[in-house]
Amino acid sequence: MQSMDFLFKIRSRVVLCFLVLWSVAVSITLFHYTVSARGKYLEMGDKLAWKEGIIPSVRGRILDKNKKILAWTEKYFDLFLTGAGYIEIRRENEMMAELADIIVLEPIKINSKTMLLKKNLSPEEIILIDMIVSKYPEFKIIPRDERRTIDYSRVRSIIGTVKIEDNMMIGVNGLERTHNRLLSGSDGLYVVMLDKQGNWVRGTWKLLRKPKPGKDLILESNVEELRRQMP
């Protein structure tokens, strides 16, 4: 019995020493990652998760001398399916069925990977599909700026047109081109943390630079005078 007691003491101490040494190794490693090597891993993690994004500036309006708006910008939201053709068929069917239960889809194939599911979502529709978009990162709601002009073809040709390049609206001809700098303003910049599905992590959005909206261009003529100017 005494030898058993002794053996128990020795062997239990061996196990304890093993566990204590192991816990010391865990503690040292914990200290290493939380304190010693913290900067290195923080930087690596930030590179992976934090993404910068542009807040496009709102293009200034074009008004006649009576302050009647001739050209302005409207924001729309479109729903896309990205990675189409690469998603498991069962999952894609499930995703689409869930979505179709909520809104009426009008799918248009953009390219081999992307499909426009619905153009010009209303605010109510955005609220309704918010949960599904968070659940399935393949769905993306993408904002789109559209330049609108007054419905007079003669005036429209004086005002000119714009094109969108890298999310920026650039005047191509007419007043839009000649006064492009004044109308453009400057884009804002933000950073946000993305989760592994690519969704924004709540509470991590930070504004780095405020967008400056473009200035309004006020013409020296009114609409009728502009119409008369054109042949």
Place this chain on the structure above:
Amino acid sequence: MRAMNETRSEASVGDLAIILYPMLFLLGLWGCLAIYNSTCYSEQPFHFAGRQFLWLMVGMLFLFLSSKLSFGFYKEAVFIIAILFYLPLIAVLAWGTQINGMNGWFSWDGIFFQPSEFAKAPFLLLLCWINSRVENEFKRFIALLGITAVWTIPVALQPDMGTSLVYFSAFLLVYWIGGGRIKYLFFSLVALVPVLVFFVIKNPYIFSRFYGFMDPMADPLGNGWHVMQFRYTLARGGFWGASWGKAVWANSYLPLAHSDSAFASLSESVGFAGAFPVIVGIMIICLAACRVADKARDNLRRTFIFCIPALFALQSLIHMSVNVTILPTTGITLPILSYGGSSLVSTMIAFGIFLPPQRLLKFLFHHSGNTFNIF
């Protein structure tokens, strides 16, 4: 003299209860906070933490109830207890619910019950009982190994390799503490090699996990993903932590932040300053139990008192080692702190089997300044 020794042993185990009851409860509370933190960005931030708190209360109740029965009762009823807890291990294979690819739960009205967790303490009790009863060295080894195989195979078939590893560790621990021969232990480890080879061939993802563990920087977005996420999470915690409710990384990137990655998740919220006491606490439980086990005269009781906290510490250290990336990912939870009612309640019951509450109650309600002698 013998009676005096027994009384001294009872008193020491009772003293241990004065330390262990509050420590287990504090660890449980710490776990609830960690779980809240790791799920605070979800739709229902209190869902898991609230349930865990409820389980903690149930666990404390079971700790008290299981400790009310004398150790002699468990000793007498060891076979009945073992059979009662073994049968669900078989039944779950046929009628169990699958979660995370494992067929290891019975579900009833939204409550999940994991038999392999509840079977841990009866299995250990059975091992300790065989160890104390069988005199012949070889027969004892075969009996312990046989029982371990019988209990581990249904768990491995679920497949729950983490719990299987804990069961096998329990066998190694009991046989070693019980004075087993080193050559038999070595033989049992060698016998494990073909099982491991078979398992690795059947699950080739283990190779990629291993490569990812060895050199996570080589493929941080692929094989090394989990290892790198653990490191980023720990780094975000720093020394003082990112504070409660701000464990963004654990919420967004850690796999199973409230269970398999609980320690890393905790480290992000409370930093080194809050995670290190957990390691210390677990080791104190283990050291205190060992001190008390030394004083127990009965071989079965002594082995059991030592092995329960040692196994608890072993499982905790495996979990923490995975989370601080000194071991490859295994999928073992942190007992008491990780989310899971079955694990929490079964751990409490296991401690309750050898922790009589009388001394604790006396200490709480009639404390007259007596010193207690844990160390």
